Amino acid sequence: MTEQTGVITIHHMRLHRCEGCLAACRPERGARSLVSQLKKARRSPYTAPPLNKETIKMADLKPTPPDNNAPPMPWFGMDIGGTLTKLVYFEPRETNRRELDKETEILKNIRRYLTRNSAYGKTGRRDVHLQMDNVTIRGRRGTLHFIRFPTSEVGAFLQLARSKGMATLVNTIYATGGGAYKFEVDFIKEVNMNLSKLDELDALIAGVLFVDSMNPQECYYWAPPDSITSQDTPPYLEASLSQYARKPFDFSNPYPFLLVNIGSGVSMLVVNAPNDYYRVSGTSLGGGTFLGLCCLLAGCSSFEEAIALAAAGDNTTVDKLVRDIYGGDYERFGLRGDLVASSFGHMCSAERRAKVSREDLARATLVTITNNIGSIARLCASNERLERVVFCGNFLRVNPLSMKLLSYAMSYWSRGALKALFLEHEGYFGAVGCLLHYDSKNHKREKTKSDGAPATPPEPGAADR
C-alpha cells in the first residue's frame, strides 16, 4: 500500500448507486498522483495491492507518521449554492500518533454523528450511495462522505455545528459557491469559523477532473434504442425513453469539452485543459426555475415530488406541438410533428386549463427547462466546435428523464455530431474541489496568501467571455 505525503491518491474505492436502482458495488481501484491525473486526466487500468485481513489489521494497529504541517481534522469541503449546500467530509481510516494522544471526544463524536446517520435534522441528507472508500488525501487514507442540505437551513447547520462543538476544532473551512461570500460573516459570528473561499467554477472543474480520474464509471451516457435513431418513434413517449440504456463512457481524453452545470441557474464552460477554461454562457432558466414553477403550477413541496409528478405526466396536453399547428410535420425545415412548437402553448385555452393535471404541468415544466438548456448547450458547443457536452449539477439528481431528453436533443439537433455525457457525483464537484485544497501544495499556497503575499491569481479561464 503506497502512501505519499502531499499527494492525493485513491487506493481503491467502492461506489454504489441507486438512481433507478442501478445498484452496483465497485471493485478496488488505484492510486495515482493528483497532478498527473489532472494533467492527463487519464484512467490507466489499476490493480489494487492485495489486501488480506492481516495487512488490514497491521495497518490499523500501526498509526501513520504524523504530518506536522497538516491541518487538524476534521476535513471538510463545502459548496454553499443558491439552493443546496453540499458538504464533503473526509473520514480518516487511521489515527496518527499525534492524534491518538490528542484526539478529543468532540472529534470522535463528530465522526460518529456524520458517519452513523444518513439524515441530519429535518433536511440534511447523506448520499450513502455516492460514498468513496479508501481515498487518500495528503497521505491520509479514508472515506469521502457526501452530505447535502437546503441552503435556507444554513442557520440550523451553524447551530448544529455549534452544538457538536465543531467550532472548538475547526477554525477554517474551504468553501465555495455564492453562499461562501453571503454567509461568511454568519460563520464567524455563530461558530467562529473562517471560510477560505475558492471560486466555484475553479472548484467545480478540479472536482470533476479528480473524481472522474478516480472512477472509471463516473462518466456515462444514455444510449438510445435503435428504433429512435431510425426516426420513426416519437422520442418523448415513455415507450422510447424507457428504452435508453445507461453506459459507461471512457473520458480519458476529455479535452476540449463543454461543461454544463445545472444548479439553481446554469453555467456553461469551455474546458480546454485543467487550468484553461472560460465561462462561455449561462441561463437563469435552470433547476431553480423548474422547482419554483412546479411549486407554483403543481403545488409541489419538494424536488423529489416534482420529479415524480413529471415522470407520470404528459406534456402534450400543455405544450403546442408542430402537428397541432401544421396537422403533421413541417417538412421543409425538418420539424417533426411531435416536436414542441410552443412550450405551454395550449395553456391559453381555458378549456384545456380546466382539464390539465398536476402531472402534465410538472412534465411540461421539466421538458421546457431541459430543452432550453439543451438548445443553448448545443449552440455553444457548435460555436466552439466541441463534440462532447458534459452535464452536471443537482437538477439531474434522480432525474433520468432530463438526461434522456438532453441526450436525444443533443444528438437529434446536431445530426449525431454532439454527445451528451453525465457524471455520477452530479452536484458534489465544487465541494470535492474544495476538499482537494488539503493537498499540501494547495495548502501551502493558501498559507502564503494569509501570510500577506498576493493571493493566487485566478486561473486564466476564470473570466466570463
Ligand SMILES: Nc1ncnc2c1ncn2[C@@H]1O[C@H](COP(=O)(O)OP(=O)(O)OP(=O)(O)O)[C@@H](O)[C@H]1O
Ligand atoms: N433535495 C433537493 N432540494 C432542492 N432542490 C433539489 C434537490 N435535489 C435536486 N435539486 C435540484 O437541484 C438544483 C440545485 O442544484 P445544485 O445544488 O447543483 O445548485 P446550487 O449550487 O444550489 O445552485 P447555484 O450553483 O446556481 O448556486 C435545484 O434547483 C433543484 O432543481
Ligand SMILES: CC(C)(CO)[C@@H](O)C(=O)NCCC(=O)O
Ligand atoms: C450565478 C451562478 C453562477 C451561481 O452558481 C449560477 O446560478 C448561474 O450561472 N446562473 C445563470 C446566470 C446567467 O448566466 O444568466
